[in-house]
Amino acid sequence: MPQTLRSRFALTLAIVVMLGATTLLWVTPGMTTLALWLLALANLAAMRGIWPLACLLAFGVLGMLAPGMLSYLLPEAWLPTASWQRLAEHFLPDATTETLRAPLLTTVALQLTALSLILQLRARLGAPLLSASAALLLGLQGIEPALYPGFSPLLDYATSWPVLILHAALLTAQVVHALPYWRGKRRYLAVTLWSTLAVVGFSLLLWQQLHLHAERALYQRAETRVQTLATQLSREITAHLDAMRRFARTWELQSTPPSYAQWVQQAEGYQKDFDYLINMAFITSDSGIRQVYPATPLNLSTLGLRLFDAQPAGRRALEPALNGEREGSTDIIQLLQGERGMIHYLPVKNEQQAPIGAAAMVISFPQLADTLFKQLTDAEGIIQWHSDEQILAVYGDTRHPGPWIYHHQVMLGDKALTLSDRPRRNYLLSQLPRLPTLSLVLGLTFAYLVYLVIYSFKRLGYQHRAMLQSNTSLQQEIRTRSQLQREIEWLASHDELTGIPNRRHFLDHVSAHRSKRPLSLALFDIDHFKRVNDQLGHLVGDDYLAHIALLGEALMEQHGGIFARYGGEEFVALLPGLNMDAARKLADTLRLQVIDTCLTHADGKPITLSAGVVSVTDPQPFDMTRLMQTADKALYRAKREGRNQIATGGIDD
Numbered sequence: 001m002p003q004t005l006r007s008r009f010a011l012t013l014a015i016v017v018m019l020g021a022t023t024l025l026w027v028t029p030g031m032t033t034l035a036l037w038l039l040a041l042a043n044l045a046a047m048r049g050i051w052p053l054a055c056l057l058a059f060g061v062l063g064m065l066a067p068g069m070l071s072y073l074l075p076e077a078w079l080p081t082a083s084w085q086r087l088a089e090h091f092l093p094d095a096t097t098e099t100l101r102a103p104l105l106t107t108v109a110l111q112l113t114a115l116s117l118i119l120q121l122r123a124r125l126g127a128p129l130l131s132a133s134a135a136l137l138l139g140l141q142g143i144e145p146a147l148y149p150g151f152s153p154l155l156d157y158a159t160s161w162p163v164l165i166l167h168a169a170l171l172t173a174q175v176v177h178a179l180p181y182w183r184g185k186r187r188y189l190a191v192t193l194w195s196t197l198a199v200v201g202f203s204l205l206l207w208q209q210l211h212l213h214a215e216r217a218l219y220q221r222a223e224t225r226v227q228t229l230a231t232q233l234s235r236e237i238t239a240h241l242d243a244m245r246r247f248a249r250t251w252e253l254q255s256t257p258p259s260y261a262q263w264v265q266q267a268e269g270y271q272k273d274f275d276y277l278i279n280m281a282f283i284t285s286d287s288g289i290r291q292v293y294p295a296t297p298l299n300l301s302t303l304g305l306r307l308f309d310a311q312p313a314g315r316r317a318l319e320p321a322l323n324g325e326r327e328g329s330t331d332i333i334q335l336l337q338g339e340r341g342m343i344h345y346l347p348v349k350n351e352q353q354a355p356i357g358a359a360a361m362v363i364s365f366p367q368l369a370d371t372l373f374k375q376l377t378d379a380e381g382i383i384q385w386h387s388d389e390q391i392l393a394v395y396g397d398t399r400h401p402g403p404w405i406y407h408h409q410v411m412l413g414d415k416a417l418t419l420s421d422r423p424r425r426n427y428l429l430s431q432l433p434r435l436p437t438l439s440l441v442l443g444l445t446f447a448y449l450v451y452l453v454i455y456s457f458k459r460l461g462y463q464h465r466a467m468l469q470s471n472t473s474l475q476q477e478i479r480t481r482s483q484l485q486r487e488i489e490w491l492a493s494h495d496e497l498t499g500i501p502n503r504r505h506f507l508d509h510v511s512a513h514r515s516k517r518p519l520s521l522a523l524f525d526i527d528h529f530k531r532v533n534d535q536l537g538h539l540v541g542d543d544y545l546a547h548i549a550l551l552g553e554a555l556m557e558q559h560g561g562i563f564a565r566y567g568g569e570e571f572v573a574l575l576p577g578l579n580m581d582a583a584r585k586l587a588d589t590l591r592l593q594v595i596d597t598c599l600t601h602a603d604g605k606p607i608t609l610s611a612g613v614v615s616v617t618d619p620q621p622f623d624m625t626r627l628m629q630t631a632d633k634a635l636y637r638a639k640r641e642g643r644n645q646i647a648t649g650g651i652d653d
């Protein structure tokens, strides 16, 4: 995608997210929507190049989410859930702890997105890893419900779908905007990113397992509370029934129905032990209430009532007891005392085992519940005691219930009752271990540090390799240039056609040896060379020149001299240490060698050369021009006197 199109796409996406976030903030104001809105604004600022504003807004998001993050991380002893609750209620009367914080994974994902922006999306500061981790967290939130089949977690981990989609779109816009900055670093970025993302993936997996385990453990711990309560209730009921049976059997020792005094004497002790027994009554065979205990006005007002008429709902349980067949319990009924409760009827027989009536034990559920529940701390949750749809007793704080509800069956006589417990959210939160969240944060931090280390290492390695490469090519370049330099220098000091030193090189050589004595100079000229060119062509002429040059060079160098092309068909030799005679002989040797080479004119005559030799013996400095002129004169003389010979001249002549 071309750069301009990409920037336009990122900007459009960020604007769309901004509009969406504004709508969400309006519809469902809260920490999450506000943070998303600020983040969208920060991204827009970054895309317009206003980095200070972008960073300021991103810092705002971090700061806003920081207290919530701390509440997920810090131990309960340091930052109690109750303090959070008080703080929340300080702002909003109906608020909960969740009002002040975004869901856990959402908080982390938003913070990573903000952090990536604060680092100005720079790859070397870890922005790609932060963005990729945020994307993983978004993905995890998307599949979060599927991770806990049949279990609703206590903590809010994921945000709503609209926020999730907008956050994903914002992250896409941010990454598309940053792609050009990251592209140049692809070589070392890819390895670093994939390896550290593996660390992030592992820490997410670890966190998921740890927190699921922590929540399940808490779920089970909370369940034991209702189990303990149900066991206590069953124990209480068993003790209560045993006591009532003992009470009913005491009358088997006498032949007459109990008198009021006897009834009071017996009942008094039992009623003290089971204070939720609001009435212990003796019922005669015709279902009339004969004796009551305690003698409260309400109980006394029931005296003489025929239960078959006054309380027909209890007849099913009362009749078998009156007939001496079996004990029985009523359903949950409205008691004559006005409360909800249950009456347990027990047969009362005389010493002949003949039924003489029944003992009615009237249990008030509210009072039974009070007896049991007073041992509990009310802040832990709501406990309900119910039968079918009827709620018999409610205990505890009904505000901010948690997600978990436990049911336990308790048999009261032959009646099955349900005890349900719904622990409060804040109570559960205070019990939830912080270790899983800590492991998540430490895992992400570790991955980030690993990223920085690998990235720097890879980058340095790459830079080192690039440096070595450029060093090698630099050395190659130096070699090429040196070679070129040598060639240029050679060309500047040598004659291209013959390959021997040229006039400039010769003059340099003279400067170096001008103090040497004796010092001789010989000037050579090929005889009638024009004819060679004219008759045999320039190419042959060139060839002859090259041939004679090599001959001269070899010979003069052999004698410690230098042989150079002076111009055209003229050559010059400087012979340090050679006097006139030796120089003349050497010049003559060259003349003879040339004749011997079989270089010929068109008519078959050999090519010859003439030379003018001059020598300096005086240690005084000499004039080079003069020396050359003298040699030239001698050469001229040699030409004039018939060519193919050597003439000498004195510099002082």
Ligand SMILES: Nc1nc2c(ncn2[C@@H]2O[C@H](COP(=O)(O)OP(=O)(O)OP(=O)(O)O)[C@@H](O)[C@H]2O)c(=O)[nH]1
Binding pocket: 497, 525, 526, 527, 528, 529, 530, 531, 533, 537, 538, 539, 540, 541, 542, 545, 567, 568, 569, 639, 643
């Ligand atoms: N092929 C060839 N010819 C050259 C070169 N440089 C000079 N010449 C020729 O050398 C010739 C020199 O001729 P002249 O100066 O008239 O002398 P000459 O014919 O050698 O006669 P003398 O010197 O009097 O014996 C000219 O024809 C030049 O063109 C060269 O590099 N290659």
